[in-house]
Amino acid sequence: xSLELVLFFVLAAMAIGGAVSLILQRHPIHSALSLIxxxxxxxxxxxxxxxxxxxxVQIIVYAGAIMVLFVFVIMLLNAGVEARxxxxxxxxxxxxPLGFFLTVELAYWIAGGAGRQAPVSAGPTPTRExxxxxxxxxxxxxxxxxxxxxxxxxxxxxxxxxxT
Amino acid sequence: xxxxxxxxxxxxxxHLLVAMGLAGIILLLSTIVGYHRPTRAKLQPYxxxxxxxxxxxxxxxxxxxxxxxxxxxxDVEAIFLYPWAYIYRDLHWFGFVxxxxxxxxxxxxxxxxxxxxxxxxxx
Amino acid sequence: xxxxxxDLYRLAPELVLCTFGILVMLAEPFVPRKRSxxxxxxxxxxxxxxxxxTRLSWAHPGTxxxxxxxxxxxxxxxxxxxxxxxxxxxxxxxxxxEREGLHRGEFYALVLFATAGMGVMVSAxxxxxxxxxLEISSISSYILASFRRNVPKSNESAMKYFLLGSFATxxxxxxxxxxxxxxxxxxxxxxxSASGNPTLLRLGxxxxxxxxxxxxxxxxxxxxxxxxxxxAPTPVTALLSSGPKAAAFALLLRIFDTVFAASQLWVWAIxxxxxxxxxxxxxxxxxxxxxxxxxxxxxxxxxxxxxxAFAARNEIGTAAVLFYLVAxxxxxxxxxxxxxxxxxxxxxxxxxxxxxxxxxxxxxAAAFLTLYLFSLLGLPVxxxxxxKFYIFNAALKSHLVWLAVxxxxxxxxxxxxxxxxxxxxxxxxxxxxxxxxxIPRAVGLVLVLTAAGTLYLGLFPNYLMEFATQSAxxxx
Numbered sequence: 001x002s003l004e005l006v007l008f009f010v011l012a013a014m015a016i017g018g019a020v021s022l023i024l025q026r027h028p029i030h031s032a033l034s035l036i037x038x039x040x041x042x043x044x045x046x047x048x049x050x051x052x053x054x055x056x057v058q059i060i061v062y063a064g065a066i067m068v069l070f071v072f073v074i075m076l077l078n079a080g081v082e083a084r085x086x087x088x089x090x091x092x093x094x095x096x097p098l099g100f101f102l103t104v105e106l107a108y109w110i111a112g113g114a115g116r117q118a119p120v121s122a123g124p125t126p127t128r129e130x131x132x133x134x135x136x137x138x139x140x141x142x143x144x145x146x147x148x149x150x151x152x153x154x155x156x157x158x159x160x161x162x163x164t
Numbered sequence: 165x166x167x168x169x170x171x172x173x174x175x176x177x178x179h180l181l182v183a184m185g186l187a188g189i190i191l192l193l194s195t196i197v198g199y200h201r202p203t204r205a206k207l208q209p210y211x212x213x214x215x216x217x218x219x220x221x222x223x224x225x226x227x228x229x230x231x232x233x234x235x236x237x238x239d240v241e242a243i244f245l246y247p248w249a250y251i252y253r254d255l256h257w258f259g260f261v262x263x264x265x266x267x268x269x270x271x272x273x274x275x276x277x278x279x280x281x282x283x284x285x286x287x
Numbered sequence: 288x289x290x291x292x293x294d295l296y297r298l299a300p301e302l303v304l305c306t307f308g309i310l311v312m313l314a315e316p317f318v319p320r321k322r323s324x325x326x327x328x329x330x331x332x333x334x335x336x337x338x339x340x341t342r343l344s345w346a347h348p349g350t351x352x353x354x355x356x357x358x359x360x361x362x363x364x365x366x367x368x369x370x371x372x373x374x375x376x377x378x379x380x381x382x383x384x385e386r387e388g389l390h391r392g393e394f395y396a397l398v399l400f401a402t403a404g405m406g407v408m409v410s411a412x413x414x415x416x417x418x419x420x421l422e423i424s425s426i427s428s429y430i431l432a433s434f435r436r437n438v439p440k441s442n443e444s445a446m447k448y449f450l451l452g453s454f455a456t457x458x459x460x461x462x463x464x465x466x467x468x469x470x471x472x473x474x475x476x477x478x479x480s481a482s483g484n485p486t487l488l489r490l491g492x493x494x495x496x497x498x499x500x501x502x503x504x505x506x507x508x509x510x511x512x513x514x515x516x517x518x519a520p521t522p523v524t525a526l527l528s529s530g531p532k533a534a535a536f537a538l539l540l541r542i543f544d545t546v547f548a549a550s551q552l553w554v555w556a557i558x559x560x561x562x563x564x565x566x567x568x569x570x571x572x573x574x575x576x577x578x579x580x581x582x583x584x585x586x587x588x589x590x591x592x593x594x595x596a597f598a599a600r601n602e603i604g605t606a607a608v609l610f611y612l613v614a615x616x617x618x619x620x621x622x623x624x625x626x627x628x629x630x631x632x633x634x635x636x637x638x639x640x641x642x643x644x645x646x647x648x649x650x651x652a653a654a655f656l657t658l659y660l661f662s663l664l665g666l667p668v669x670x671x672x673x674x675k676f677y678i679f680n681a682a683l684k685s686h687l688v689w690l691a692v693x694x695x696x697x698x699x700x701x702x703x704x705x706x707x708x709x710x711x712x713x714x715x716x717x718x719x720x721x722x723x724x725x726i727p728r729a730v731g732l733v734l735v736l737t738a739a740g741t742l743y744l745g746l747f748p749n750y751l752m753e754f755a756t757q758s759a760x761x762x763x
């Protein structure tokens with residue numbers, strides 16, 4: 001087994017472990033900390049795939065800024081240990097099997113299609129290459145994201161600002 | 165994947181392992197070597213000798229949330245500057261204009277926030 | 288390297304909408320509260336200018352920005368639809384916002400941005416661009432739905448909309464990622480020629496379909512609709528039920544007609560979804576007592592009718608979809624505007640029984656509402672009738688006899704709940720006294736425009752149908 005494969009399995013185990021812990025933890029802060037583990041593991045996976053820039057963004061934006069926001073919200077609501085509720089019957093007898101079925105199906109299809117993907121890129125994508133794509137061919141969607149950010153600013157003010 | 169690529173990150177991996185290992189060893193040593201005789205007084209939160217009152221976790225103002233949210237948005241904006249800085253020489257004026265437009269649009273958002281008083285701490 | 292000026296012409300509607308959105312946003316804190324009408328006027332001007340810009344970009348067909356967007360008759364047709372929806376929504380919402388004490392420039396800015404997002408969706412030739420358009424329109428809608436933030440019901444509706452909507456968007460995005468993995472491109476026109484992995488491509492297209500099916504509220508992804516439509520401020524409900532739906536249908540059509548694999552895969556899904564959606568909407572609408580909820584279920588049913596035309600898989604079907612989208616937007620906007628006005632302060636008059644005696648007390652309001660309901664039901668001389676007729680025609684031409692039969696059965700079912708409202712309005716004595724408020728001028732204008740449009744299309748459909756037929760030919 002190559003080093004790469006070992007790293008992949010370690011990181012994948014971290015990500016899945018973190019995600020499961022995120023759901024099972026009863027205290028919201030613990031869930032948030034588990035989410036950080038997921039984010040960092042994902043960043044590692046991106047790095048392993050050669051997406052250096054995405055890995056950096058994952059750490060700076062997700063593990064950094066977004067997690068701060070999560071912790072803020074938890075403290076804002078002063079959320080304590082969550083009460084256990086009974087899983088609704090619909091979720092238990094229909095939702096869970098369907099979710100399981102979807103996972104198996106996806107795994108089956110993706111595994112079946114492995115090795116037959118279109119040659120998207122072999123090897124790491126240098127940040128320079130990504131930048132060229134982003135700022136030349138995709139200049140229109142790039143400019144549109146600024147509108148998206150404006151909408152988020154409007155939303156934050158509309159929803160969270162005290163009326164004067 | 166070429167081996168060279170991963171080798172670039174070997175120092176990072178070693179750094180990570182050493183840092184995590186060190187933290188783990190220190191925690192482990194202190195639990196093994198240290199004395200543990202907890203008493204009621206020792207377990208109290210330390211507040212300069214004053215008797216602690218109430219819960220340590222208090223809900224705080226929604227204002228902080230607004231600031232955190234705005235921080236993220238401008239953080240996302242800044243992220244785009246990294247790859248742009250990488251190639252702005254190749255893009256010449258085109259790159260300059262597109263980034264200028266992007267930042268001007270967000271500047272409008274900033275002016276809006278400012279005039280709205282969302283950044284004013286006392287309101 | 289600079290984008291040629293032609294490219295900018297092709298994006299004129301979006302540029303205008305975004306510019307005016309930013310202007311309205313900036314004007315909000317600067318214009319004093321007393322003169323807030325100025326902000327509303329600016330927004331109206333922006334939406335009107337977008338229509339003019341659409342006319343301008345019509346003269347410059349072709350692709351822009353490295354083939355990411357395309358101006359053709361199809362995109363122009365839908366640009367006119369979403370632009371007109373924006374004009375009518377802005378016109379109709381000012382008095383509502385004043386009444387509820389919600390008058391703020393952000394509302395209009397969000398409507399303009401949402402419309403720009405829809406514009407991107409209808410002309411996108413590439414999935415990442417389409418995704419960003421979808422996000423712009425969806426996120427604006429979530430915020431608009433929660434605009435009455437002191438009303439718990441509105442918050443509940445916005446929360447549900449946001450959670451389920453994000454879930455659907457992530458389905459769409461995951462689908463895009465899988466399609467890219469399979470073909471190595473996100474450009475729709477290159478997907479067929481890419482030698483990719485067919486299984487992965489189908490999986491991705493399936494997920495994209497789920498994401499968009501949610502946005503158009505078709506069964507089995509329609510469960511969010513009644514709660515969201517009921518809780519959102521009524522002018523926002525009017526917007527949600529017309530604009531984003533048209534844009535999402537446009538994107539579905541575009542993918543369906545451009546990517547061969549999609550047209551192969553989605554056929555069955557659309558057939559089943561059309562049948563399910565019609566029944567889910569109409570059967571649930573039968574037992575509603577709240578007008579907004581009833582209209583929400585009726586809009587689900589109408590999504591089902593549109594899917595029938597979609598299932599026809601030919602140009603007649605596409606033209607029928609386009610015609611129906613216009614007819615549907617007119618009658619739904621009219622109906623919701625009327626409901627907004629009748630709701631009164633705090634939106635309290637929303638039960639069907641509250642409309643008892645409306646026919647004698649406010650004959651004009653009752654007459655307008657009757658016209659919209661007749662059109663929704665599909666009675667002759669209204670746009671709804673011809674819309675249904677074209678759908679029928681398209682379904683029969685494609686030998687979808689069963690689907691046509693189901694459509695007929697559903698029209699009969701729907702007669703019950705539309706006519707019930709009319710019966711209550713004209714034949715019941717009022718149980719409670721409601722103050723009859725005069726219809727404000729702007730609202731009156733919206734009502735007259737939508738009613739005139741409904742009748743015009745019911746009597747003289749040829750011009751629009753020609754335009755729709757011409758727009759239905761999608762360049763591959």
